[in-house]
Amino acid sequence: MDISVYRPEELTAADRTAWRTLQSKAYAGGASQLANPFLAPEFTRAVGRCRRDVRVAVLREDGSTGEPAAFFPYQRNAVGVGRAVGLGLSDCQGLVHAPGFRWDAQELLRACGLVIWEFDHLAEGQQPFEQSLLGTFPSPVIDVADGWDAYVARLRARSGRGTRVRLGYERKLARVAGDVHYVHDERDPAMLRTLMEWKSAQYRRTGRSDRFAHPWIRELTEQLFHTRTDSFAGLLSVLYAGDRPVAAHFGVRSEHILACWFPAYDPAFAKYSPGVVQHLRMARGAAEDGLSHLDLGRGQRDHKDVLKTGDVQVSEGWTTRRHPVAAAHWARRAPVRALRNTVVSHPELRAPADRLLRSMGRARTWTATRARSPR
Known part of the structure; x- marks a missing residue:
């Protein structure tokens, strides 16, 4: 398996065409989530123009000159903490691949220089990434x-x-x-x-x-x-x-x-x-x-x-390598995400939390209005 990493703007026109072709094949093969526009090359390139931490791993089964079998867009910071492209904004994340393609998540993370990769809308059928899931949730x-x-x-x-x-x-x-x-x-x-x-x-x-x-x-x-x-x-x-x-x-x-x-x-x-x-x-x-x-x-x-x-169905969680940076990131992020998901998943908790946020919003709006009013 050859895994090469590029900035989004470094992908050739042929690479982008191959990416789109994989999305079309995935849709025809029943993996419709992989045809989601948040997994399209255009979305990754647009995020890459706004943020310098975006990269794309291109996976080829037949060496560096072979046809791309998969594309993995991600963001990475200086210490190897990775996240899905547009994490918190994008509603579908994962590796876009040919039908039946298999990959090793640990090998992929090493090639990308990642110690952890975080996601909150992982598409179905991405089992190699499902190492540490906080949960799987319906997406209407x-x-x-x-x-x-x-x-x-x-x-x-x-x-x-x-x-x-x-x-x-x-x-x-x-x-x-x-x-x-x-x-x-x-x-x-x-x-x-x-x-x-x-x-x-x-x-x-x-x-x-x-x-x-x-x-x-x-x-x-x-x-x-x-x-x-x-x-x-x-x-x-x-x-x-x-x-x-x-x-x-x-x-x-x-x-x-x-x-x-x-x-x-x-x-x-x-x-x-x-x-x-x-x-x-x-x-x-x-x-x-x-x-x-x-x-x-x-x-x-x-x-x-x-x-x-x-x-x-979409999933939230992490794929990690054994590394102290990964452990520290998990320890910091996991409790917050688990608490939020508990509230969101239970109507008896969600309604009071929503009322509290709206009260805070009204107070914030009132304070801002007072600050703008002439003395």
């Missing part, structure tokens, strides 16, 4: 492979009345705010900035850390918005009522999958459920665009539960 998906009408029929079969109510949200919104129209692929950068402002406000309002307060994440989002190939694109979708945007979403799509990433809406229209209307329109747009499903991402939310058609 919306299957639109058979078209929009078939998807709605599945929703009606599960909950006829609930589906009628949700499909009616759009009519209620139109009565209040004007004719509703939807743009599946909005190319106005100003609308992307509006979405990021909405999302930052939502993070603060709900007590979460504002991802867009990090310049590299804003830069990454803007780069992906302008990235467009035959098999990958950053996709901004916007719901308008009258001439006013009321909800938007930015995600990334591959040949078959739309990865849902940053949804947000204007809170002035919250009682009309613009987020649900937006996701239903996205599902219809994805079906019309020839995509097979929308990946809603790990995490339990009411809109995911009512709109999903099923789940895929």
Whole structure:
């Protein structure tokens, strides 16, 4: 086995084509998660432009001149602590490989100069990495492979009345705010900035850390918005009522999958459920665009539960070598992740924690408003 490590920009056009081909073969072979856009070469290259710690290992079974059999994107710090590319942002991680390919995780980590590799959305079928799992979690998906009408029929079969109510949200919104129209692929950068402002406000309002307060994440989002190939694109979708945007979403799509990433809406229209209307329109747009499903991402939310058609599984944990740096990193990170997963996985704990975060968000917003007010 030959394992060579490159910066993302050092990969040749032939390498990137081989990577995309492996994703297509994986999807055709039933390993649909490996076709996720977060595992596409375009996503890794975009993160690599924003962060200098991104690397890609190319695995070849027939020596250094053989055809690539797998690609392993990762980030690495100076002491060999590795993480999935975009850890905390990406919703699908792992090694993209040909059907039936086998690898040794310890050999791979040594070749990459890693003592530990951390992940939180490891795709199914990555057994060599499943050395120390904190848990495996459902990641909801919306299957639109058979078209929009078939998807709605599945929703009606599960909950006829609930589906009628949700499909009616759009009519209620139109009565209040004007004719509703939807743009599946909005190319106005100003609308992307509006979405990021909405999302930052939502993070603060709900007590979460504002991802867009990090310049590299804003830069990454803007780069992906302008990235467009035959098999990958950053996709901004916007719901308008009258001439006013009321909800938007930015995600990334591959040949078959739309990865849902940053949804947000204007809170002035919250009682009309613009987020649900937006996701239903996205599902219809994805079906019309020839995509097979929308990946809603790990995490339990009411809109995911009512709109999903099923789940895929993702895992969180580490693959390690015997090394003191790996042990120290594990000791520092494991308790925090275990506590968070315990809270998230139990509704009786999750609801109070969510209320506490929202209270903190209101206090933070009040303090910021007071600080900006004239004395």
